[in-house]
Amino acid sequence: MHDPLTAAGAAEHRRILADSVADFTARGTDIARVRRLRGTSTEYDRTVWKKMAELGWLGILVPERYGGLGLGLSEMAIVARQLARALTPEPLTGAAVLAAGALVKSDNESLKREHLPRLAGGEMLPTLAWQEDAGALDPAVIRTWAIPFEGGYKLRGVKRFIAGAAQADAFLVTAQAAEGMVLLWVPRETAGARLGLDPLADGRSFGTLELKDALVPRAHVAASGAAAAAALARALDHAAVIAGAELLGVMERALEMSLDYLRTRVQFGKPIGAFQALQHRAVDLYIHKELAAAVLEEALAALDGGANAATRAVLASRVKARCSDAALRITREAIQLHGAIGFTDEYDAGLYLKRALTLAAWLGHATWHRRRHARLTLAATASV
């Protein structure tokens, strides 16, 4: 970690970071590029990914001894939020939070020394392949089997809903072994591993990884048993929070677009933003955005302050639930407030709605997270 910073110093550093991401999106990526890439098999751009690495962002959560910056979720949230405002399609959360987080907390030192510096450097893009069924988000429920074979494993199963899979170089795969859960490093070109892509609402894709006796050597076991489960749970919570930051960026930009439209679109001889019915709707959207920002801010402070695993889970669910609902509401209303133009593909409002849709569904939608929150918090107070 860096030297301890004063609160004012930290705020200043974060402001500079936000400015640098905003500068990057202004020059390095635009909506035209987002439109070009949507629906393609490449999905995102590895040269842009490399630039993001050069700016240090991919290594924010990677400890310094593995070539990263060793910063916190607060910094990662700033980058994710700003990039999402520009609908950047690169899989920051999937690779640099979810996969990176799981690998950082793994206990295979040589695997970490080999791959984490390259991940932070943008040369190696891994993603996490853990989920198997839609709406089933318990990482311990696994039907992919790791069968002992020649000192390593043979993998059999299907992993789905893998974000960032299109140009991933490797997958961190969870599987059930005789000794419990294992987290395995599976390079993309592994024999017996076949990747398919399902197109998503926002022009990106979920990968489906079919594993038919894919061979994994002993040296590629990243973690097993309780260590693997803990690494995975932590990475999933952190990714839910950073997905919340992305949702915040999406809703902020969609709200700005809507407010600009309300100020400039003239009907009945005046800007439609002068009509109270629309003003009050806009205010409600603004309140939802501010709530989402407040919850995210509170959660980030607690998580970077060292919250325990139970608190972390509760906070992650709060963030994902609030940010998902708020982003969906704001982007939906953006279409209505824009009228017919909002329903055209040519206008950008729809791109924000579609990104909100995919981010809200990924890693558990709002209702799923509220139910998880209920399980965690109502059970905890039941005995009191």
Added chain:
Amino acid sequence: MSRPLAAPDYNAMSNEDFRREVRAFFEAEYPQQLRYILHRARWHEMKDWWRKLYDKGWIAPNWPGEWGGMALDAGKMVIYLEELERHGVARAPDQGITQVGPLIMRFGTEAQQQHYLPRTRSGEYIWCQGYSEPNAGSDLASLQTAAVLEGDHFVVNGQKIWTTLADDATHIYLLARTDKAAKKQQGISFLLVDLKTPGITLRPIRNLAGHDEFCEVFFDNVKVPRANLVGALHDGWSVAKALLSFERLGIGSPRRPQYALRRLEMVARAKGLLDDSGFVDRFIALKLDMEDGAALYGRFVEQVKRGEPLGQDVSMLKIWTMEAWQRLAELLVEAGAEQGVIAGVHDVAGVETDFLNPYYYSRPATIYGGSSEIQRNILAKYVLKLPS
């Protein structure tokens, strides 16, 4: 009444020490039977507690030391209020301390300060607020109660309404029209009036909860000395406006709805509703509405603690918290089913609950202190900068 000796410098204490001292005093001295009461506390209930706070030098936490206050800075003030709420201390008829006292300090004459401030602090003078009128609610500046200057006094005629606890008060602070020709806000003056003055009649109004908490106040040729004018003649609007944003932070506090939230969870547990996934989905959404609202509140509190003024955006807090309170209160009644509409406190599956009280008292929460619709107008205009 002499000015008190200088109070201890509470602001020099650490936050933790200050909180501990405040908490210990409240826990030791506040009457147990008045904790978390559901109605608006009356003066006869609160006067002993007022006296204790007065003797301790704590009745006016927001006032400067020279007027016998605790002179708390914003950060300590927030702690003081948090501890009041935490212990369930009822709000006394305190508008003299929170509202008119600070306005007299800022806009009043030396003679007004010398006369009113010590008596307000001691509880000899209890104040109520005379702003709203039958035809001036959200559009307060259209008020018509007239004060006509005749020599050394005003003659006041008109009617005020929704005057909270007027029948407990000794004095009323009044917005009255002193210039009928001037446009709206410009012809209004701020007057201090003794409620014993001839020509004043009170009529209590019973509210939905069955309590007589507010009144109509009628003025029939009431003579008010010119010396009771606060601020310049016709400039009462700017006097009254000087207080509003801190009030909206207080109104938006997430602690108000805590009774409904706690009871709802207890009732749900007792009745086995937590096994009903339909109920749990609604309950947890509301619980998170409250928790997330508290996060939003926390941001404004931090702003106050840093000594920064609150902007118009604080309006969102009142909208969100009060509307969430209403949704909670609605679910509480629903959770009670047929028992939910039985009046008063009663036992449901071992939990003593008043189902209807939060339902009733959350209704005016989106009306008083600027209705939710007025708050939305404010946000649209000043924060979102939408055209008009």
